[in-house]
């Protein structure tokens with residue numbers, strides 16, 4: 001079962017969210033949550049992390065819910081390098097995002113990879129292998145990792161999760177569990193599936209609930225995540 005009184009992934013005005021940190025914390029409490037993970041998008045040139053950490057700490061001190069301070073960064077290549085600023089002082093967790101496709105010695109846009117797949121210039125296995133490897137290696141090379149919306153990039157490339165076999169998900173799960181990484185079940189992206197969630201949980205991976213909210217109204221509101229949670233019971 002997944003704790004539905006937590007929301008691991010809520011954006012604020014520090015990146016592309018509509019509401020500020022304080023408002024999001026208030027909404028989490030109003031929606032009956034016990035804890036919230038505040039998260040904003042960073043890149044290597046992001047300079048506002050110290051201000052963000054200070055704002056989260058300030059609002060978190062007097063909050064009626066438990067608050068953590070996270071950043072979301074995209075995977076840059078199959079070695080699991082992330083697009084992170086040099087200092088993450090005060091940040092509690094890193095959300096690893098498959099916003100692009102790790103391949104070769106870098107990453108590429110899913111729409112471009114989709115064309116390569118459609119024209120036969122690439123096989124599905126040639127993109128899924130590096131994606132799995134990058135995901136595992138990101139968890140191994142950084143501390144306090146949460147894998148965000150696992151496999152959300154597959155539909156953008158015209159693929160779906162059925163292209164990833166149980167054995168490969170099992171291997172990924174073992175590596176994530178050994179690294180202490182958690183995996184979110186994403187309300188926004190409706191992934192990973194109950195099949196993948198069950199395999200990961202079976203390998204000892206902690207699954208956590210997330211909405212990837214960009215506005216206060218959707219924080220902690222679960223439909224898909226509740227279905228996945230019940231499927232694990």
Ligand SMILES: [Zn+2]
Pocket residue numbers: 072097099148149
């Ligand atoms: Zn994302």
Ligand SMILES: [Zn+2]
Pocket residue numbers: 009011039072212
């Ligand atoms: Zn996000």
